[in-house]
Amino acid sequence: MSESLRVDDLPLRDDLRGRSPYGAPQLDVPVALNTNENPYPPSQRLSEALGRAVADVAAGLNRYPDRDATRLRSDLAGYLGHGLDASRVWAANGSNEVLQQLLQAFGGPGRLAMGFDPSYSMHPVITRVSNTEWVSVPRADDFTLRPEDAVAAITRHQPDIVFLTSPNNPTGTALALETIDEIARAAPGMVVVDEAYAEFRREGAPSALSLLPHHPRLVVTRTMSKAFAMAGARIGYLAAHPAVIDALQLVRLPYHLSAVTQVVAATAVEFTDELLSAVKQLRDERDALVDWLRRHGFTVADSDANFVLFGEFDDRGAVFQHLLDQGILVREVGPPQWLRVTVGTPAEMSTFRQTLLDVTGTAR
Ligand code: PMP
Numbered sequence: 001m002s003e004s005l006r007v008d009d010l011p012l013r014d015d016l017r018g019r020s021p022y023g024a025p026q027l028d029v030p031v032a033l034n035t036n037e038n039p040y041p042p043s044q045r046l047s048e049a050l051g052r053a054v055a056d057v058a059a060g061l062n063r064y065p066d067r068d069a070t071r072l073r074s075d076l077a078g079y080l081g082h083g084l085d086a087s088r089v090w091a092a093n094g095s096n097e098v099l100q101q102l103l104q105a106f107g108g109p110g111r112l113a114m115g116f117d118p119s120y121s122m123h124p125v126i127t128r129v130s131n132t133e134w135v136s137v138p139r140a141d142d143f144t145l146r147p148e149d150a151v152a153a154i155t156r157h158q159p160d161i162v163f164l165t166s167p168n169n170p171t172g173t174a175l176a177l178e179t180i181d182e183i184a185r186a187a188p189g190m191v192v193v194d195e196a197y198a199e200f201r202r203e204g205a206p207s208a209l210s211l212l213p214h215h216p217r218l219v220v221t222r223t224m225s226k227a228f229a230m231a232g233a234r235i236g237y238l239a240a241h242p243a244v245i246d247a248l249q250l251v252r253l254p255y256h257l258s259a260v261t262q263v264v265a266a267t268a269v270e271f272t273d274e275l276l277s278a279v280k281q282l283r284d285e286r287d288a289l290v291d292w293l294r295r296h297g298f299t300v301a302d303s304d305a306n307f308v309l310f311g312e313f314d315d316r317g318a319v320f321q322h323l324l325d326q327g328i329l330v331r332e333v334g335p336p337q338w339l340r341v342t343v344g345t346p347a348e349m350s351t352f353r354q355t356l357l358d359v360t361g362t363a364r
Contacts, residue, residue: 015128015131016129022121022122022125024331025329027324027329029324029327029328029329030327030328031327031328031329031344031348031351031352032329032342032344033328033329033330033331033341033342033343033344033348033352034329034330034331034340034342035231035331035342036169036197036226036305036306036307036342037225037226037229037231037342038226038227038228038229038231038278038279038282038306039282039342039343039344039345039348040229040278040345041229042229042230042268042271043271043274045271045274046267046268046271046274046275049267049270049271050264050267050268053263053264053266053267054260054263054264056263057259057260057262057263058260060259061259061260063259064254064255065255065257065258065259065262066259066262067254067255069091069257069262070086071262071266072091072257072262072265072266072269073086073089073090073091073237074086074089075265075266075269075270076089076091076237076265076269077089077239078269079269079272080209080222080239081209082209082210082212082239084209084212084239087242087245088212088239088240088241088242088245089237089238089239089245090237090238090240090244090245090248091235091236091237091257091262091265092236092237092252092256092257093234093235093236093256093257093261094223094225094234094235094236095194095196095221095222095223095225095236095237095238096122096126096236097234097236097256098221098236098237098238099122099123099126099192099194099221099236100126100129100130101248101251101252102161102190102192102219102221102238102248103126103127103129103130103132103161104130104251105247105248105250105251106160106161106189106190106247107127107130107131107132107160107161108130108131108132109131109132111132111133111160111161112132112133112134112135112157112158112159112160112161113127113132113133113134113135113159113160113161113162113163114134114135114136114137114153114154114157114159114161114162114163115134115135115136115137115162115163115165116136116137116138116139116145116150116163116164116165117136117137117138117139118139118143118168118170118171118333118334118335119139119163119165119168119169119170119171120163120165120168120169120170120194120196121333123163123165123194124136127161132160132161135153135157135159137149137150137153139171139173142301143168143171143173143301143309144173145164145173145175145179147178147179147182147183150162150179150182150183150186151182151183151186154183154186154187154188155186158188158189159187159188159189160188160189160190161189161190161191161192162183162187162189162190162191162192163192163194164180164183164191164192164193164194164208165193165194165196166180166193166194166195166198166208166304167195167197167198167200167201167205167303167304167305168305169196169197169305169307170307170309170331170333170334170338170340171301171303171309171334172197172301172302172303172304172305172307172308172309173301173302173303173304174201174202174205174304175193175208177206177208177210177211180193180208180211180218181211181214181215184211184214184215184217184218185215187217189217190217190218190219190244191215191217191218191219192219192221193208193218193219193220193221194221195207195208195220195221195222196221196222196223196225196226197226197227197304197305197306198222198227199226199227199276199279200226200227200279200282200283200286200304200305200306201304202283202287202304205304207220208220209239212239212240212241216241216243216244217241217244218240218241219238219239219240219244220238220239220240221236221237221238222236222237222238222239223235223236223237224236224237224265224268226306227275227276227279227306228268228269228272228275229275229278230264230265230268233261233264233265233268234261235261235264235265235268279306282306282343283306285343285344285346285349286303286305286306286307286308286343288349289308289341289343289349289353290302290303290308292353293308293310296357298310298311299311299312301338306342306343307340307341307342307343308340308341308343309334309338309339309340310338310339310340310341311335311337311338311339312337312338313337313338313339313360314337316332316336316337316338316339317332319339319356319359319360320332320339322359323352323355323356323359326355326358326359328351328352328355330342330352
């Protein structure tokens, strides 16, 4: 076997040549505030329940899992409310896989997907990997999305899929329901509202779930990676019209969601109250961080998520590196003068605040 074989020597798809794999650095640091994870591990009660649930399914792992993940979809529908049931909910290995299945079903050669930047950079990646064209439309300077700008872009480009992210990553900006409604009225194809951070919204920022009855081509995606603190378990899901679920059944791999994943997810749903009480603490910590950053002269985007985009730095790379040198990993993402920090535990945030003051004395 030739050791010098490189990826470009392979008969790789032309459009993948020269591309790099997507992903934040996974560094072993004392304070990891870079991937919007939940800093609170499962409680002992939850981890024991997970252990028991996994032990139960372990005895039957010679058989394929429930291909339709019916119990889990029904449990997730119960959690979401809004009169949803299993026929309107779909689950996969992380919301990234849910998004990929949507692209497989509704995108493809000759089709176009649209997003509003800055936003979640996996949307264009998944789009392109599924051989779908991508068009990006800028948000306003304050990272909000003016409905008239969105509608004008949609009217012009006639996208097959529109991605809205609310609360948005990396800015934390939530969209008004009226904006989503106007966009869904104007869009000729599917409208996907990525609500990965929905549970972290401030009071009065509603979910797009309530719009589902009015728009059969509207899809709301969610994840258990953030509020449910289950990033390692890989569970994402969506709510949509049952016809959309039928479409996804055409592209999903048979048995895509393992029996272990299904039972882990269903067990986490049973602990919703406990998990969401930690979300409340994270929201308070987020609001305190936004206040603190503003009081110390930073510019901060309003956040409805478990992270905060702040700046503005002439050389954000230097600030990033100074923080990293002190064991704090944040994310260089979004507009060039900004950094994104995930909300961690009170102790982590205290270290972050102190270190930021120390390093920006020189780097800002
Ligand atoms: N959507 C958004 C907006 C995200 O920020 C993320 C994770 N960073 C995801 C989807 C994917 O999350 P997961 O695949 O873990 O569900």
